[in-house]
Amino acid sequence: DTGVSQDPRHKITKRGQNVTFRCDPISEHNRLYWYRQTLGQGPEFLTYFQNEAQLEKSRLLSDRFSAERPKGSFSTLEIQRTEQGDSAMYLCASSRWDLGDNEQFFGPGTRLTVL
């Protein structure tokens, strides 16, 4: 399978715990995006990277959230001191932006439940 992969697919945690999600983009895709989707809503942009550089962060990304893409390949999204409001599906997408592609390819998502 050469699509975008995310791990884990599901995460249940207690309020106050830290969680980390991983995204592996399609090989050679230089842009990687993180979105959050709550029930009944469309995905909301969180942040994106071009190679290892984080180019934009949404105001939704509070100080408790941090994302990295250290070598320009996989990315991690960490949420510290989780709150019940963090419960959502976290989607990762990637694109080969420099080739003029408009499409962002999405992964299957990580569903986070904060108890």
Place this chain on the structure above:
Amino acid sequence: AQKITQTQPGMFVQEKEAVTLDCTYDTSDPSYGLFWYKQPSSGEMIFLIYQGSYDQQNATEGRYSLNFQKARKSANLVISASQLGDSAMYFCAMREGERRDDKIIFGKGTRLHILP
């Protein structure tokens, strides 16, 4: 104000009929892109079709076509000859500004049910 408005929370359509999913958008930027994504119950977002603001012709991809009415700021998705597998959530989305900015804003979606 919402950037992307999808006014149909849910739709029921008989198999093999054509279906139109509505989408209106709001932007003052002359350069933008419009997308439609499908999200089945499994959760992954599947890209369907893209329309650039400067594209002269409506985009088509197989059974999908985008009815782009720029003056009305409308970008409706038309699915011809619907199939049971088309049952899913459908999201209209927009990228404002030049391509380099790249952030996509999604609407709230329309849940499409195809009836046998």
